[in-house]
Amino acid sequence: MPLTIRRLATRLLPALCVVALCVVVTALTTAPAAQAQPEPRTRSTSPFSTQAAHLADRLRDHPVHVTDQLPRAVPRSLAPDFARLAERTGVPTYVLVLPAPYTDGDELLGAVHERLGRDGLYVLVDDSEVIAARSFGVRAPAEAAARAARFELPYDAGALRSFERFVEIVSDDAENAEARASAASAAYRDGAPEQMYIGPSDRRNQSFLTGIALTGVPLSILLLVPYARRRLSAGPPAAARKKKKSKSSAPAPARPLLHRLALPAAALATAVAIGAGAPLLFDETRNSAAPTPTPADLSARVERVSAGLTRDPVYQDPESPQRLDAAQLARLHERIDRFRRSEGGGPVFVTLVPHSSEDESAGDEELFSAAVHARLDKDGVYVAADPVSGFIDVFNHGLRLDSYDLLFDLPESITYGSEKAYDDEDHLLAERLDALMTYLDEAPRTEEPNSSGSPAQALNPAKEHTLPPLFATDFWPGLFVGGFAALLLLCLVAGAWRTVSAVRRRLGLTLLPVEPGTAPTSPSEAYLRRTARAELRAAQSAVQAAAPSPPRTAQDRYEAALLLAGTDSARLRDSRTPTAHLLAVTVLARATRAALEGDNTARCCAVNPLHGAAATRRHIRVADNAATRRFLPVCALCRDTATAAPGDLPRQFLTLPRPSGTRVRYDEPADGLLSTLSSGYAALVTKVRESASTG
Missing domain, CATH: 3.10.310 (Diaminopimelate Epimerase; Chain A, domain 1)
Structure with a gap:
């Protein structure tokens, strides 16, 4: 019997050692590692569970976390200011400043609260405003305060000012916060609050206007006042001729020196008043609420990513x-x-x-x-x-x-x-x-x-948010234009004076109507119809001049335009023809002439096809939401706008009139004729042919 037990123990000993080793390995591998990187999600894990866990860890260290991904709008150096404001709420407050949320903001805050395990007021801020707020275990009108702050302030007020307004409202009782949110929402439906800042293009307009006024107004005084005085004192033409023929007429007495100097003095005083008053009227110095980031703010994310790549590619x-x-x-x-x-x-x-x-x-x-x-x-x-x-x-x-x-x-x-x-x-x-x-x-x-070479450096943030001086940029061209405008105004006044005199003698003269702009953002149906017919005629002449062997690309574009225009351009005269077809005819006709002239540009500007050929392709904002961006071809003008004032670009997309009187962007709906225009002229030609074959 003891021998049997000994043999059994001998056989079981290796198995017991293996079991003990497995237990030790399991304990070591499942124990939490210090400073471990977030584990990758599995297929059954929520796509932002790791995000919530990471953010909860940041809030565990400090109740305010400012991302390093928005240094040009909300630099990390603003974290103490957010923390100072958060202390005024009267309840434990946890603030996350992140890029525009990639999931539902309320859902993300709930996931962070669950991971952190602490009750309090949770606030989510993006690059411009408070976008979500929730209270867990505390009394605070979070949702009402967030809604009120969003509607009371303009979109360019900035993240810190928006959070300050939120703190002011959330510190009040729930009834007042809800009433304030309802009032702000009703006022917003009547019109958004006026912007707090102007952009570089607005400053250039101010400089240009100042230059025009500084030379145009004084010169107009010097030119128009003597002209009006002569015309008013000349009397009837016949009397004036008799006065010239009279030999006994005495010369006009010379005016006193004070009278002769009064007009130049008035012009000089006007110029001084304009030069001194313009900086007081146009007193803006910044185009954004964002403070200038520090070098550490600008390098934080690059350092974080580089450190991560040293451990994992x-x-x-x-x-x-x-x-x-x-x-x-x-x-x-x-x-x-x-x-x-x-x-x-x-x-x-x-x-x-x-x-x-x-x-x-x-x-x-x-x-x-x-x-x-x-x-x-x-x-x-x-x-x-x-x-x-x-x-x-x-x-x-x-x-x-x-x-x-x-x-x-x-x-x-x-x-x-x-x-x-x-x-x-x-x-x-x-x-x-x-x-x-x-x-x-x-x-x-x-x-x-x-x-791949050295890329162009990004704009210096210190200059990015600072407006140029008023007496710079377009101020100097404005001086020249102001002088020219004064001379032009004199010619117009003289011509109008003669016209009015002629009308008194002979009725029936009318003024010619002024032609509309060459590339409007909101063209009328009449403008689109007139432009399509003119461009198609020009393309037809160019194709005939290139006969008998025009380039195949030009021929394809011209044939597609003819498919839309119909026999003898009948559809261009038909009021039932969709405005999208009129715009497509214009674009294809222009592209035909460009191909005949040797211009091989394959795309037109996707912001406004009437701008002509695209100069480059880049990511641009296509909606007011800064996260909504697309990689589109743009002309030089729209490229400059996307760089200097990206928030203005979504409002510059071409819109077309509907039969109901409303307007719609030319590339909507997504399956419309012009939906493929951003992909190039070839895609539009294919779309036209498919529409013609199915129609």
Whole structure:
């Protein structure tokens, strides 16, 4: 019996050792690691659970967390100001300042509260205002205060001022806060509050107007007053001729010196008054409520991302929803490692961080990647994948790859994705990044390492939010225009005087109507019809002049325009023809002439097709929401507007009149004739032919 027990113990001992080892390994792997990175989500995990956990950790350290992704609008150095205001609420207050939310703000605050496990007032602020607020376990009219602050202030008041107004309202009782929110909402329906700041274009207009007034008004006084005096004192023409023929007429007495100096003195006094009064009238100095960020504010995110890339070649922004789960991350790591070990390959660094005009690089992915490369000091392929827009940009730094091929010729299925990717919550980033790695594996190698070059530097934030001096920019052209306007006004007055005199003698003379502008934002149906007919006639003449062998591109565009115009342009005269067809005829006719003249530009301005050919393509705002951006072709004018005043661009999109009298943007609905115009003239030609074949 003891021998049997001994044999049994001998057999069980190895099994017991294995079990004990498994228990120890399990305990070590499940114990929380100090300063561990957020775990990637699984397929069953909410896409912002990791985001909520990260934000809860930040609030656990300090009740106010200001992101490092908005240094141009809300720099991190404003955190003490937010904390000072939060203390006035009278309840524990937790503030998150983040880019425009990628999920429902109330849902995100609820998830953060659940992770943090502390009752209090939770507030979510974006780059411009308080967008969500919830109270957990405390008495505070959070929702009413957020609504009132949103409607009482203009959109450019700034995040800090909006939070200050929110604190003022939330500190009041619930009844007063609700009444204030209702009143502000009703007033907002009648019209949004007036803007607090002006933009650079407004300042240029002020400078131009000041220059015109400074020379135009005094010169008009010097020119018009003597002219009017002579005309009023000349008397009837016959009497004037008799006076000239009279030899006995005495010369007119000379006026006193004081009278002769009165007019120049009045003109000089007017000029001095305008020069001194203009700075008092146009006293704005800034175009935004955003303070100037410090160098530390501008470099914080680059340092954070670079530090993350030293540990892992794939960096997912913990403040944003996680787009790659654990399995997708493992797949991407395996592809990156395979490319690094391949011939002519090298390191690949993937950053899944959002980009906006308020970040350190002003939304320029190339500039951001170059800054990360400089900070990391490692050559490789840098991939900027935006988890919000879904856009993917690739930049080569020091590998044997064609940098310009990666920068300009990357397939659109990778860069922008399909319509399914656009509609999907995670933009199918995992599949598109996998396709990118396949593209890199198959890309031809160059003989020598190369880079995509140095990107243009972003605008200095100190200058970005400061208006230029009033007596600068367009002030000097305004001086010249003011002098010219004074002479023109004199000619107009003289001509009008003669016309009025002639009308008294001969009736029936009328003035010609003034022609409308060449590129209006809200053209009338009559303007669109007239312009379409004129442009089609011009295109017809150009095609006939190029006969018998015009370029195929021009011929395709011209034939598409004829399909819309109908036989003998009958549809252009028919009042039932949609205004979208009139605009399409105009665009195709102009594109025809451009192709005949050797202009191979394939796209027109997507903001206003009447502006003509596109000069470049870039991400622009297409709605008042700053996060709503698209990569569209734009003309030089719209490109400058997108740089200087991006918030003005959504209101400059061309609108078309409806039969009901309302107006609609030309690219709506999404399946309309002009919905493909931003993709180029070829896409519009195809759309026209499809419409003609189905109609």
